[in-house]
Amino acid sequence: MSDRTEQRGDTAGAGSLPGQVPLRPPANPVSRKAIVMWLLDGLFWSVLLVGGAFLLSGWIGDGRWSWLPEWLADGAGWLPALTAVLVVPAALAEPFWRYAVHRWELSGDVVYARSGWIDRQWTFVPVSRIQTVDKKQGTLERVLGLATVDIRTASHAGSSTIKGLDYGVAAALAERLAQRAEELRDDAT
Amino acid sequence: MTGLPDPPDRPGDPSADPHAGPSADPPADPSAGPHAGPSREDPGPHAAPGLRAYGPPPVGASAGPAPAGPSAGPPLAGPSLRLSPRVLLTEPIRTLPSLLLPLTGVLFLGGFSSGSFGWAAFGLVGSVLYAVVRWATFTYQVIGDRLELTRALIGRSVRTIPLERIRGVDVSSPPLHRLLGLAVLRIDTGAGGSKQEGELDGVTLVEAERLKAALLWHARARAARRAGARGTVAAHGDGPPGAAVTVPAGPFPGTPEPAGPSPAAAVPPVRHRTGETLPERVLFVVPRRWLAYGPLSGSYLLTPFAFVAGAAGLAFQWGSELRIDGRIVVGAGEWLWGHPLLLGGALVVLVLAMPVLGAAMYAVFNWDFTLRARDGYLVAERGLLTRRSVSLERRRVRGFELVEGLAERWAGVARAWAIVTGLGDSGTRGQLLSVIPRRAALDVVREAVGPILTGLRPHPPVARRRRLFRAVFPWLVAAACAAVAARSWPPLWWAVAAALVLAVLGVPLGLDRYRSLGHTHEGGRLSVRSGSLRRSQVVIEERAVVGWTLRQTWFQRRAGVLTVVAGVGAGSGGYAAIDVGEAQGVAFAAEVTPAWLAPFTEDAPPS
Numbered sequence: 001m002s003d004r005t006e007q008r009g010d011t012a013g014a015g016s017l018p019g020q021v022p023l024r025p026p027a028n029p030v031s032r033k034a035i036v037m038w039l040l041d042g043l044f045w046s047v048l049l050v051g052g053a054f055l056l057s058g059w060i061g062d063g064r065w066s067w068l069p070e071w072l073a074d075g076a077g078w079l080p081a082l083t084a085v086l087v088v089p090a091a092l093a094e095p096f097w098r099y100a101v102h103r104w105e106l107s108g109d110v111v112y113a114r115s116g117w118i119d120r121q122w123t124f125v126p127v128s129r130i131q132t133v134d135k136k137q138g139t140l141e142r143v144l145g146l147a148t149v150d151i152r153t154a155s156h157a158g159s160s161t162i163k164g165l166d167y168g169v170a171a172a173l174a175e176r177l178a179q180r181a182e183e184l185r186d187d188a189t
Numbered sequence: 190m191t192g193l194p195d196p197p198d199r200p201g202d203p204s205a206d207p208h209a210g211p212s213a214d215p216p217a218d219p220s221a222g223p224h225a226g227p228s229r230e231d232p233g234p235h236a237a238p239g240l241r242a243y244g245p246p247p248v249g250a251s252a253g254p255a256p257a258g259p260s261a262g263p264p265l266a267g268p269s270l271r272l273s274p275r276v277l278l279t280e281p282i283r284t285l286p287s288l289l290l291p292l293t294g295v296l297f298l299g300g301f302s303s304g305s306f307g308w309a310a311f312g313l314v315g316s317v318l319y320a321v322v323r324w325a326t327f328t329y330q331v332i333g334d335r336l337e338l339t340r341a342l343i344g345r346s347v348r349t350i351p352l353e354r355i356r357g358v359d360v361s362s363p364p365l366h367r368l369l370g371l372a373v374l375r376i377d378t379g380a381g382g383s384k385q386e387g388e389l390d391g392v393t394l395v396e397a398e399r400l401k402a403a404l405l406w407h408a409r410a411r412a413a414r415r416a417g418a419r420g421t422v423a424a425h426g427d428g429p430p431g432a433a434v435t436v437p438a439g440p441f442p443g444t445p446e447p448a449g450p451s452p453a454a455a456v457p458p459v460r461h462r463t464g465e466t467l468p469e470r471v472l473f474v475v476p477r478r479w480l481a482y483g484p485l486s487g488s489y490l491l492t493p494f495a496f497v498a499g500a501a502g503l504a505f506q507w508g509s510e511l512r513i514d515g516r517i518v519v520g521a522g523e524w525l526w527g528h529p530l531l532l533g534g535a536l537v538v539l540v541l542a543m544p545v546l547g548a549a550m551y552a553v554f555n556w557d558f559t560l561r562a563r564d565g566y567l568v569a570e571r572g573l574l575t576r577r578s579v580s581l582e583r584r585r586v587r588g589f590e591l592v593e594g595l596a597e598r599w600a601g602v603a604r605a606w607a608i609v610t611g612l613g614d615s616g617t618r619g620q621l622l623s624v625i626p627r628r629a630a631l632d633v634v635r636e637a638v639g640p641i642l643t644g645l646r647p648h649p650p651v652a653r654r655r656r657l658f659r660a661v662f663p664w665l666v667a668a669a670c671a672a673v674a675a676r677s678w679p680p681l682w683w684a685v686a687a688a689l690v691l692a693v694l695g696v697p698l699g700l701d702r703y704r705s706l707g708h709t710h711e712g713g714r715l716s717v718r719s720g721s722l723r724r725s726q727v728v729i730e731e732r733a734v735v736g737w738t739l740r741q742t743w744f745q746r747r748a749g750v751l752t753v754v755a756g757v758g759a760g761s762g763g764y765a766a767i768d769v770g771e772a773q774g775v776a777f778a779a780e781v782t783p784a785w786l787a788p789f790t791e792d793a794p795p796s
Contacts, residue, residue: 021741021751021771022791108788120746122739124778124785129735129758154610157763158736158756 026105034164042091269330276391280320483551588729608760645707652768660699664692708766
């Protein structure tokens with residue numbers, strides 16, 4: 001707002017250093033137990049992928065796919081190992097990276113949330129435009145005592161999903177949002 | 190059948206009772222059916238307590254006693270009506286094609302014996318009987334504040350549509366209906382999907398117009414009264430989303446504080462007073478010579494191929510039904526493949542037919558495209574064989590989208606869509622204008638919705654690099670892959686060449702994509718633009734924004750840009766400013782809705 005006049009310039013926004021989104025991080029981290037959830041999730045998928053690669057390399061090794069180039073067919077044995085090298089470190093790093101990124105805050109009647117790991121996403125949802133607030137628990141979340149809060153407006157791009165909250169925190173947030181949304185309901189859309 | 194007693198909507202209303210009885214009787218004479226509404230009012234006994242004017246002032250053909258106090262809106266219980274008996278003609282004809290094959294099948298199987306003819310005749314009579322039963326058991330009726338569609342066959346199913354939920358009424362008449370003076374009336378409740386929408390297939394044109402006017406009038410009346418009531422009980426937030434208060438485009442109505450409703454509610458009821466009739470105004474009739482611009486939009490150019498594909502599909506389907514051996518079909522294909530000259534000739538004919546057939550098809554669908562302003566609605570009407578009319582409630586219009594394809598930009602023409610809250614299938618229904626010169630389109634859109642925003646702010650130069658990379662790189666990768674494969678199968682060198690050509694073409698494309706990028710905010714409205722092959726600029730009111738999503742991929746992070754998506758409860762749901770500078774993007778969102786972002790922005794001055 002203060003820099004409103006600056007925007008007209010051709011180089012607007014290019015002057016600042018990359019990676020400097022002028023938004024402060026939301027106040028609250030998600031639950032630490034979310035790391036465990038993401039870890040289990042990542043390991044599950046790693047096992048699935050490496051297993052799939054193993055099967056694939058077995059098929060290629062049978063030599064049934066004659067149209068494949070020689071070097072590819074010969075190197076098929078390395079496929080599971082290669083997959084594992086790519087996938088497992090990612091699966092191990094992702095939970096901690098996510099924990100650093102995923103944060104949320106409710107202030108000024110706006111829900112502000114940040115999520116992602118390699119890609120990032122910031123969402124701003126004003127309470128006055130909320131249509132529904134859902135509190136969900138997947139199987140893994142139930143085991144760990146976590147919950148996801150799903151905040152929906154009339155638009156998918158104006159909706160927000162906060163994962164990995166402690167159940168108590170999620171319940172309180174959902175309750176508070178629903179109550180406040182009722183008070184502020186604004187039907188302009 | 191004579192059942193269907195209409196429970197009076199409000200017990201307190203004395204006029205509802207005596208009427209419910211007689212009007213519930215189905216008209217004995219079928220020919221009286223279609224006009225039952227108006228003509229039933231004529232006879233004395235019914236006309237006397239006729240204050241219950243069923244029709245609204247705008248049309249009210251026979252509603253001589255124009256309601257004294259329209260705003261009072263007495264609970265209405267119109268007679269329960271049937272579709273026109275003429276549907277007995279359209280219905281069997283429509284079901285005939287699907288019956289034809291089984292019937293011929295029966296004839297063939299029976300070896301054309303008398304018995305098989307008997308069965309075929311039985312099938313035909315059955316379909317007619319079915320149509321009669323369907324016609325006889327279906328009634329519709331406006332009761333109080335709702336429209337009820339009743340089908341009473343064995344069980345009784347009633348679909349109730351609250352009038353205030355009605356967001357639009359489409360009247361269309363397919364060719365056969367047109368011949369018989371019938372129309373199909375579709376009621377859009379914005380429920381999404383067809384689950385809660387109503388359809389009256391086969392009312393007379395007169396009845397369709399009357400009903401449409403009546404439904405829209407009542408819908409508006411209820412909504413306005415609700416809005417008025419809300420004004421007194423301000424900020425109670427109990428109304429359905431449909432009864433939205435029209436907040437005038439003030440400086441920042443987007444602020445979440447409830448300051449909006451109470452002062453605002455005082456204003457709109459005046460504008461949307463019940464029964465207020467503005468004279469209908471034609472905003473624009475697209476001249477027929479502009480139909481020539483149609484094929485430029487591209488999609489219609491594929492018409493010949495669509496025809497061929499459709500014919501092939503039909504041939505296969507009928508082939509299997511008529512038990513033609515699949516090998517014959519394959520054989521025919523092989524024979525055709527064996528005569529490349531014939532195949533090439535057919536292809537040339539198809540390509541030559543593209544502009545002609547495309548133009549014809551476009552003309553059929555967009556004939557006499559007319560945009561009217563009527564009674565708080567924008568009505569777009571078009572079509573030659575099937576005349577389609579779509580009513581968009583102006584109160585729900587939040588902006589517009591202007592679309593120009595590459596060829597269209599070269600010719601200086603554009604298309605326009607309205608962005609309307611709660612309008613399902615907005616891609617076809619929201620269209621405001623067919624392909625017409627850009628300048629004329631902007632004039633019409635300015636009058637119907639609002640002016641376009643110019644002076645878009647450019648996105649940082651990094652965005653140009655990114656657009657170029659994305660337009661060129663995939664083709665280079667494809668070329669490389671094809672080159673590797675071509676070493677074992679030489680014909681693929683053609684694919685390599687094609688990919689390289691596309692990569693070269695990607696350069697101007699990427700540059701143009703960058704030139705298209707832009708966003709701005711001015712006078713309570715915001716605008717974003719993107720695309721090259723299909724450039725689209727969206728202008729929306731800031732009050733339509735329900736939230737923001739800022740997205741940044743790893744590559745965008747390295748380039749220092751992000752994508753800002755304004756969540757809008759209308760149209761496609763979100764409109765993105767692609768590759769905005771990081772500070773620029775946050776500032777844009779903060780400028781449109783300061784109260785939402787202010788608590789979270791860092792005050793680091795962007796260099």
